[in-house]
Amino acid sequence: MKQMERAISILREYSGPEVRIMEVCGTHTHEIFRQGIRGILSPAIHMISGPGCPVCVTGTGYIDEAVWLAEKKGCTILTFGDLVRVPGSEESLQTARAKGAKVRTVYSPQDGEAYAAEHPDEECVFLSVGFETTTPSSCIAVKNAVRDGIGNFSLLTANKTMPMAYEAMKDSTDLFLYPGHVHAITGLSVPRMLADTHQVSGVCAGFTARELVTALAVAVTNFEKGGYFFVNCYPRVVREEGQPEAVRLVDSMMEPCDDLWRGIGRIEGSGMKLRQEYASYDARIRYEIPFMQGRTNSGCRCGQVLQGRIEPGQCPLFGKVCTPEHPSGACMVSSEGACSAYYLYGDHQTLL
Amino acid sequence: MNDTVTLAHGAGGKQTAELIDRVFRKHFQNRYFTSDDASVLPAPAGKMAMTTDGFIVSPAFFPGGNIGKLSVCGTVNDLTCMGAKPLYMTCAFVIEEGFSMEELEQIAASMEQTAAEAGVVLVAGDTKVAGKGQADGCFITTTGIGEILDGVSTSGRFAAPGDAVIVTGDIGRHGTAILLARDDYGIEADVKTDCAPLWNPIHALLREVPGVHVIRDATRGGVGTVLYEIAHEAGVGISLEREKIPVAEEVKGVTGMLGLEPLYLACEGTMVLFVPESLTDSALRVLREQSYTAGAAVIGRVTAENSGRVIMETEIGARTYLPEPGNELLPRIC
Structure with a gap:
């Protein structure tokens, strides 16, 4: 308890140079709002909600592909709940479902594979989005399908990796708050390399109130001293080498590809797709999906929000036409999106 | 037959x-x-x-x-x-x-x-x-x-600044039990519904403390939804303390895994009461002597400011809105 109180007072009383801290993980964004952490920060500390919510960075074209599979190919779409409401160019999976498309929410890729096994007469496609933390489960699901001889299961991949994104975002922030669960898998070589050779500082943090305020206090204390640094504030869970088995599994089944990030654009080598030998489990190949560019609502400024260029409230749609009930952009859909967090938990400055 | x-x-x-x-x-x-x-x-x-x-x-x-x-x-x-x-x-x-x-x-x-x-x-x-x-x-x-009962008059409109907000027991158990019973998530946990008829304990309370302002059943939408309804009906604010809200360990575990807020899960044997400050101690004493309401606890206060809003004081002492309920929570829970 003492440690947490000390961290809180460091954050309240910080009087060093102005510092921008980007949380790159949607779970961090959500917890920071839920705990009201922004409300205790000195005015010199600015939190920026970065691009780390998988739903928020998934492009409109991807939703269009899923809707196309459901409507044109009659596939059963298996997905995490958040994606169902993300607007596509014309339709969301929710509106497609209302018209009769088969869209089922599942809790994990393995559940999706199990569903396919139980429904051999349906063509099942799992919407495989997420970062280093969730990609291994998608690989396991495909591995299980191979093992069980399940021929009616495939992935529509939009899996992404963080290293290239850090690089692409580094001018928007002074330091990164690295997500503990991602680095528990990938290890710490990338954040250390960014600090040592790319002048990008950061701390790696867990997810409880205590872990977050402690990591932020370490971050601003080091920032005030000057220089570039990386500190692992979550050593209980995050080890230097990460989980090599998970990394090896993913590497054996998937390979990097260029990927489109909503609002940011194409980032070279930032995506993952199934390797050639698993091509029959790749929905794009299996169903010969045509290329879909995807269009977004012209007023939606999710892209700039994701890059920390504007606060959600500066978007003309925020809270007016764009609400969690009627989202225009993905950042308002996902509970981990910055717009949704601002809308639901309030801007601490306006709270009495 | x-x-x-x-x-x-x-x-x-x-x-x-x-x-x-x-x-x-x-x-x-x-x-x-x-x-x-x-x-x-x-x-x-x-x-x-x-x-x-x-x-x-x-x-x-x-x-x-x-x-x-x-x-x-x-x-x-x-x-x-x-x-x-x-x-x-x-x-x-x-x-x-x-x-x-x-x-x-x-x-x-x-x-x-x-x-x-x-x-x-x-x-x-x-x-x-x-x-x-x-x-x-x-x-x-x-x-x-x-x-x-003679002399009893309750309504959401009677919530007044200074009132204590009491829950009669730990929250979110019915919603969690139904969720687990459907087995959609493959989670094993031992959670029973709180479903219970509360006339007897509330009758005991009203006999001793007839001046209760609001009694509300926290069913569909849970305690959080009820609090927002009352905040709107009475034109008051409600300030909660996160650490005082009773949630059973098993419910915490399940909701933590699924990212659900227990304040929005249905209760079927837990009510929300608004009681004038001066009557709070006697209300708690009576409730804690009864079956079904032995776990009664004060979770917050009514305020004149922040009208129509529920404010949460978090464990680090910061304040946020309790997100207003919206969208489909869990269908067919009652």
Whole structure:
């Protein structure tokens, strides 16, 4: 308890140079709002909600592909709940479902594979989005399908990796708050390399109130001293080498590809797709999906929000036409999106 | 007699009579339950309260209860919220063809037992059978009449700055139990519904502390939804302290894994009370002596500022909005 109180007072009383801290993980964004952490920060500390919510960075074209599979190919779409409401160019999976498309929410890729096994007469496609933390489960699901001889299961991949994104975002922030669960898998070589050779500082943090305020206090204390640094504030869970088995599994089944990030654009080598030998489990190949560019609502400024260029409230749609009930952009859909967090938990400055 | 309900049981003939005799008359026998078209009842002396509620919970049986117990508790608790002693109830069943007769009897037996505990009499009923696929299992609608205690007057509009916000027990158990019973998530945990008729403990409270401002059943939408409703109705703010909100460890575990807020999960035997500050201690003392409400706790206060809003004081001492409820939470929980 003492440690947490000390961290809180460091954050309240910080009087060093102005510092921008980007949380790159949607779970961090959500917890920071839920705990009201922004409300205790000195005015010199600015939190920026970065691009780390998988739903928020998934492009409109991807939703269009899923809707196309459901409507044109009659596939059963298996997905995490958040994606169902993300607007596509014309339709969301929710509106497609209302018209009769088969869209089922599942809790994990393995559940999706199990569903396919139980429904051999349906063509099942799992919407495989997420970062280093969730990609291994998608690989396991495909591995299980191979093992069980399940021929009616495939992935529509939009899996992404963080290293290239850090690089692409580094001018928007002074330091990164690295997500503990991602680095528990990938290890710490990338954040250390960014600090040592790319002048990008950061701390790696867990997810409880205590872990977050402690990591932020370490971050601003080091920032005030000057220089570039990386500190692992979550050593209980995050080890230097990460989980090599998970990394090896993913590497054996998937390979990097260029990927489109909503609002940011194409980032070279930032995506993952199934390797050639698993091509029959790749929905794009299996169903010969045509290329879909995807269009977004012209007023939606999710892209700039994701890059920390504007606060959600500066978007003309925020809270007016764009609400969690009627989202225009993905950042308002996902509970981990910055717009949704601002809308639901309030801007601490306006709270009495 | 068949072991499942068939369309013939709903046709009004001999088999309907058999069904009523075997299941309903057996369990609902009392001096007002007749073969006539309506029950004839003595009127209460004071003001009456009347309410109706439909139940479509899926699955119909879940840890700690079933749709029958739920359908009695729901109406008993709605009357209780108005400070009304439950007197009479009716129930209407819509049963899907093929529903198990044994389960139907278990449902009726639970209703009998729960009604007896709450001191309410089931005075009339109706049974309809729907074709296979036209209903799901068994749906029940209950209607109740109660007599409001002298000197008691409750309403969401009476919430006033300074009032203590009390929950009568730990929250979110019913919603969690139903979620687990559906087995959509493959999570194993031992969570029972809190489903219970609360007339007896609330009656004890109102006898000693009649000046309670608001009593509200935190069913669909949970405690959080109820608090927002009251904040709007009374034009006040509500300030909660996260650490004081009682949540069972198992519920914390499940909701933590699924990213759900226990404040938005249904309770079926837990109420929210608004009590003037001066009466708070005696209210807590009485509630803690009763079964079903022994875990009563103050979770927050009513404020004049932040009208229409629920504010959460978090464990680090910061303040945020409690996100306003929206969208589909969990369908078919009651």
